[in-house]
Amino acid sequence: MFEYDPVLFSRILTYVTLGFHVIFATLGVGVPLMIAIAEWMGIKRGDPHYTLMARRWARGFVITVAVGVVTGTAIALQLALLWPNFMQAAGHTIGLPMFMETFAFFFEAIFLGIYLYTWDRFKSKMKHFLLVIPIVIGATASAFFITSVNSFMNAPQGFNIVDGVLTDVSPLAAMFNAATPTKISHVIITCYLTAAFILGMIAAYKILRGNKHVYHKKALHMTMVSALVFAVATAAIGDLSGKYLHEYQPEKLAAAEWHFETETEAPLILGGILTEDNEVEYALEIPFALSILAGGTPDTEVIGLNEYPEDELPPLWVHYFFDAMVFIGMYLAAVSALFVLFNWQNRRNPLRKLNPFKSWMLRLIVLGGPLSMFAIQFGWIFAEVGRQPWILHSVMTTAEGATTSDHVDIMLWIFILLYAVLGVTSYLVLRKMFLHNPVEHELERRGIPYHTVEKDVES
Amino acid sequence: MTYELLGITVLWTFLFGYLIVASIDFGAGFYSYYSKATNKAHIIHNIVQRYLSPVWEVTNVFLVFFLIGIIGFFPDTAYYYGTALLIPGSIAIILLAIRGSYYAFSTYGAKDSHFFSFLYGATGLLIPASLTVVLTVSLGGYIVVDNDQIQLLYGELFGSAYSWSVVILAIVSVLFISASFLTYYAARANDNRALELLRKYTITWSFPTIIMGIVVFLLLSKRNITQFENMLDIGWVFAVSFIAFVAAVVLIWKRQRYGTAFTLVVIQYFTAFFGYGVAHLPYLLYPHLTIYDGFTNESMAIALIIAFVAGLFLLIPSLYLLLRLFLFDADYVQGNK
Ligand code: HDD
Numbered sequence: 001m002f003e004y005d006p007v008l009f010s011r012i013l014t015y016v017t018l019g020f021h022v023i024f025a026t027l028g029v030g031v032p033l034m035i036a037i038a039e040w041m042g043i044k045r046g047d048p049h050y051t052l053m054a055r056r057w058a059r060g061f062v063i064t065v066a067v068g069v070v071t072g073t074a075i076a077l078q079l080a081l082l083w084p085n086f087m088q089a090a091g092h093t094i095g096l097p098m099f100m101e102t103f104a105f106f107f108e109a110i111f112l113g114i115y116l117y118t119w120d121r122f123k124s125k126m127k128h129f130l131l132v133i134p135i136v137i138g139a140t141a142s143a144f145f146i147t148s149v150n151s152f153m154n155a156p157q158g159f160n161i162v163d164g165v166l167t168d169v170s171p172l173a174a175m176f177n178a179a180t181p182t183k184i185s186h187v188i189i190t191c192y193l194t195a196a197f198i199l200g201m202i203a204a205y206k207i208l209r210g211n212k213h214v215y216h217k218k219a220l221h222m223t224m225v226s227a228l229v230f231a232v233a234t235a236a237i238g239d240l241s242g243k244y245l246h247e248y249q250p251e252k253l254a255a256a257e258w259h260f261e262t263e264t265e266a267p268l269i270l271g272g273i274l275t276e277d278n279e280v281e282y283a284l285e286i287p288f289a290l291s292i293l294a295g296g297t298p299d300t301e302v303i304g305l306n307e308y309p310e311d312e313l314p315p316l317w318v319h320y321f322f323d324a325m326v327f328i329g330m331y332l333a334a335v336s337a338l339f340v341l342f343n344w345q346n347r348r349n350p351l352r353k354l355n356p357f358k359s360w361m362l363r364l365i366v367l368g369g370p371l372s373m374f375a376i377q378f379g380w381i382f383a384e385v386g387r388q389p390w391i392l393h394s395v396m397t398t399a400e401g402a403t404t405s406d407h408v409d410i411m412l413w414i415f416i417l418l419y420a421v422l423g424v425t426s427y428l429v430l431r432k433m434f435l436h437n438p439v440e441h442e443l444e445r446r447g448i449p450y451h452t453v454e455k456d457v458e459s
Numbered sequence: 460m461t462y463e464l465l466g467i468t469v470l471w472t473f474l475f476g477y478l479i480v481a482s483i484d485f486g487a488g489f490y491s492y493y494s495k496a497t498n499k500a501h502i503i504h505n506i507v508q509r510y511l512s513p514v515w516e517v518t519n520v521f522l523v524f525f526l527i528g529i530i531g532f533f534p535d536t537a538y539y540y541g542t543a544l545l546i547p548g549s550i551a552i553i554l555l556a557i558r559g560s561y562y563a564f565s566t567y568g569a570k571d572s573h574f575f576s577f578l579y580g581a582t583g584l585l586i587p588a589s590l591t592v593v594l595t596v597s598l599g600g601y602i603v604v605d606n607d608q609i610q611l612l613y614g615e616l617f618g619s620a621y622s623w624s625v626v627i628l629a630i631v632s633v634l635f636i637s638a639s640f641l642t643y644y645a646a647r648a649n650d651n652r653a654l655e656l657l658r659k660y661t662i663t664w665s666f667p668t669i670i671m672g673i674v675v676f677l678l679l680s681k682r683n684i685t686q687f688e689n690m691l692d693i694g695w696v697f698a699v700s701f702i703a704f705v706a707a708v709v710l711i712w713k714r715q716r717y718g719t720a721f722t723l724v725v726i727q728y729f730t731a732f733f734g735y736g737v738a739h740l741p742y743l744l745y746p747h748l749t750i751y752d753g754f755t756n757e758s759m760a761i762a763l764i765i766a767f768v769a770g771l772f773l774l775i776p777s778l779y780l781l782l783r784l785f786l787f788d789a790d791y792v793q794g795n796k
Pocket residue numbers: 154179183184186187190193194234235237238239241242245252325326328329330332372373375376377378379380381382383384
């Protein structure tokens with residue numbers, strides 16, 4: 001079809017591997033926190049339903065961890081195989097957080113092993129709860145360290161290049177670069193948000209299918225309250241990410257917003273299409289909003305694409321990915337807020353009479369699960385493609401970083417096949433695991449009594 | 460000690476850690492498939508499961524640590540090996556991926572599938588085979604470098620007696636190390652039937668192991684004479700290794716002190732592995748890359764070493780906890796918990 005180009009195939013293969021890894025990695029970062037919350041509530045309220053929740057989530061979590069671990073190992077090898085020049089440079093400058101990440105992995109792996117096999121081993125429940133803390137810390141630390149590597153790719157600093165030779169390397173300055181604060185906090189909080197929505201989706205789906213057990217209602221309530229907190233934080237930090245871009249990578253922000261002329265009072269463009277001669281049509285414009293996103297005030301001057309040479313601009317289709325991510329962010333915040341309001345039994349809450357378990361509400365929540373995962377994908381595609389043509393912003397182009405090896409194309413097909421097989425089997429295994437052992441059976445087996453709540457399910 | 464030496468020693472130690480824990484895991488996979496296929500599953504299945512379940516993920520991290528560590532300390536290896544090893548490296552990834560995920564699937568998800576345990580057993584032997592390619596290649600003569608193009612000579616690699624003998628050595632070692640550990644574990648569990656079977660496996664694989672060790676050593680003289688002579692210079696190290704091997708086999712033969720026997724096996728491999736490593740220095744890739752020209756800058760080296768020491772403070776207590784709960788806790792091992 002097209003000529004063999006190792007750079008192109010390396011880019012596609014990198015995307016396929018990372019895009020697949022991040023599905024599991026996101027859950028790997030987020031789900032331990034949800035497990036910890038559930039186990040904590042179980043202890044504090046003395047409610048065995050929450051403890052069982054933690055137990056069942058942990059069991060499903062193992063499957064996603066396994067796939068996360070193997071795809072992560074694949075990336076670690078692949079980065080060296082596909083981007084040898086980049087990794088050589090990265091090893092000299094940003095090797096520290098990558099190295100520290102492996103300690104986070106160790107930490108998490110060790111305690112996960114212990115956690116899973118010690119449910120009934122300690123007399124005090126608190127002791128077992130303490131074991132989940134290192135898992136949460138380890139998982140979040142992995143995201144922290146790896147994202148700081150990615151921040152470095154966006155805002156390289158902490159070294160000098162004199163006549164093509166690297167000098168004055170400062171590993172800490174490289175690790176804590178300009179992109180680090182916003183990037184890391186946005187990535188971590190969105191992992192939490194996504195995990196909460198995926199687990200909420202499962203509970204909502206069960207209720208929607210006519211399961212009236214209070215266990216699912218508790219799960220749904222807990223995940224939605226968490227999701228609301230995370231969704232608000234996501235939007236707030238997303239706004240700060242925009243301000244970071246304005247300061248350090250204005251061309252990425254401009255590409256996301258199809259913003260050509262440098263100007264103040266810049267509008268935010270939603271959707272639309274771009275004509276041959278760079279006119280925006282059919283778009284929704286929100287006046288001043290881009291200036292506000294970039295600098296907090298309408299009179300912030302936003303740099304336009306015209307300031308850059310043609311060959312240093314990212315592809316402009318990233319606009320759609322940015323829009324889709326932001327839209328989903330708003331959607332998730334709105335849905336979780338509605339649910340929580342309906343379910344909040346405070347006398348002063350005017351909405352408390354509304355039933356949060358109505359089927360339309362549940363459907364919206366179910367939809368939020370896949371949408372949140374898509375937002376992760378869209379966000380990464382926007383962030384990574386928006387950095388093009390650079391692999392290390394303004395230092396090394398993607399083409400310079402790539403391998404010169406033959407056969408990258410065959411590898412691409414083989415890996416696509418591998419991920420397809422892994423994806424399908426993990427889905428089947430997870431399904432089987434929970435279908436064969438529904439909550440009701442497990443409650444009965446463990447002798448946990450059934451309670452009902454006031455509001456009934458309507459479906 | 461220079462930073463370069465310190466760096467490579469740390470990495471080599473972790474690679475050794477991987478060699479032992481992964482061999483146990485790989486071999487266990489193979490035995491558990493083999494015993495299923497020959498209807499002895501009920502005998503050793505429990506032993507294998509009880510040990511492996513809590514630790515499999517930790518095993519993988521040893522490899523990741525080595526990989527990331529070598530890129531941190533010796534960034535140029537990414538360039539040389541990365542370009543040359545695209546295909547063998549990718550094959551190893553695929554095998555590791557299949558192994559890891561299907562292990563989890565069969566342990567936590569589906570009940571006892573024949574196909575899953577076949578995959579698990581087969582990859583247990585194929586992975587060590589594909590990983591040893593890296594060691595073979597590092598001896599030189601399998602890679603050509605001409606103006607910025609690095610290529611692996613597949614004909615040379617697949618046609619050489621040396622590379623095949625290393626593969627066989629790796630496989631028999633995996634089976635030997637694994638069997639000797641599981642023998643010890645079965646003894647702790649007071650599981651006599653499993654013990655007898657595993658003891659038999661250990662003895663079966665002990666002689667092929669030592670013979671392959673000698674064969675590889677002899678073939679090495681043809682492959683890389685410098686390395687061969689360096690190894691002869693520190694011949695006493697290999698003598699220690701041999702003595703440890705004999706002592707281990709004698710103990711197992713006499714049904715005595717399985718724990719000591721396994722420790723001796725670890726010493727056998729430790730001495731041989733480090734003897735080989737020392738003889739390999741200063742080359743990372745003979746004759747293109749040494750630890751001195753591939754080393755990272757000084758500030759990164761110091762940062763990595765500080766991170767490493769800090770990491771150990773975290774790691775050692777946690778590993779100790781893991782071992783205490785699952786390896787040294789007699790109740791757990793015997794299946795009472
Ligand atoms: C559930 C997922 C999710 C949701 C709902 C949002 N984001 Fe996001 N966003 C991500 C998931 C994500 C991400 C996957 O985590 C990215 C990709 C790379 C990164 O740093 O984070 C990202 C990147 C990213 C960037 C680029 C940062 C960079 O390239 O350095 C900006 C400006 C925003 N986001 C802004 C927002 C705004 C204003 C949102 C409004 C609510 C929003 N995001 C919702």
